[in-house]
Amino acid sequence: ANSMVQKKGTENLKYIFVASEKWHPGVIGVVASRLSVKYDLPVAMISLKDGVAKASCRSIPGVNIFNILKLVENKLIRFGGHDLAAGFIANQEELPYIESFFEKEIQVHEHPNKQTKTLEIDLELPIETIDKDIIQDIKKLGPFGLENRHPYFLDKGVKIVDTKFFGIENRHFNGFLIKNGKSFPLVAFDLSSKLLKSSKNAVYDIVYYPEKIINRGEEFYQFRLKDLKAQKA
Structure with missing residues (x-):
């Protein structure tokens, strides 16, 4: 998964949306979390089998991943979760549309991962x-x-x-x-x-x-x- 991200180039990357038939759906949530921490980006990691896509999504503060899925629920078989962690099941053929919507909605948030983080010292x-x-x-x-x-x-x-x-x-x-x-x-x-x-x-x-x-x-x-x-x- 990391190799796939690197091939896309990370300099101007705003999100990660990757899929493979080799990934077991039981572990993609863990890997999505690690990718999100590593790159400080929203992540959708998808396991493919027999034309069905099972995805685990992890996000960052400022991007509500659950709300994004809700906006595209007409293309999903099932979805659930909350603002920073969610998942969905969809037909594999719907993934290009889902990703395009994913990209569009994340652009709206002005890339909160680039905001300066501060600590309040007492x-x-x-x-x-x-x-x-x-x-x-x-x-x-x-x-x-x-x-x-x-x-x-x-x-x-x-x-x-x-x-x-x-x-x-x-x-x-x-x-x-x-x-x-x-x-x-x-x-x-x-x-x-x-x-x-x-x-x-x-x-x-x-x-x-x-x-x-x-x-x-x-x-x-x-x-x-x-x-x-x-x-x-």
Whole structure:
């Protein structure tokens, strides 16, 4: 699927609409999610068999994939889902029409994937000042979720060392933060691309929050990075 996307060219790609007779319908949802994260685009991944198309669709904020399917429901045998994840079944011969409608509707949304994403920082707080009391105070503000996000803190001039990458395409990493001679464990998701892998002496500004982790009965604290930016040399 990734090869098919690459052949189309990704520079001006606004959506992904791919189909194959080789794909099992039980796994296309997982792959559609991964493609959507990788390219930050709406995705329709379709399994073909005996003239029937079974599709899993994943979207990005700003593009309601369910509403798009609803507008073309006269060409679908069945469909369902919600704004960011949906699916449909249709006759294979209807796919060109469905894709043309898919393209037309996504163009209307002015490509929200290109919008600048921002984080609201609550306080500039050096990581070496974090202790159990501060973490307990933060915990009192919870529980955290969509309606009550976790507070984010800023620190500057931090080194990141001993990194180990994991996840799909090594998008995530863990390691240690070094500041004023002190070391702190960290974990970061979907931020590997922002690391300067060619410079071991790089210094970063980071957005983070501390969290308590219990692993095999042992309690410890780590820093969850939400963003990072390398300082100019």
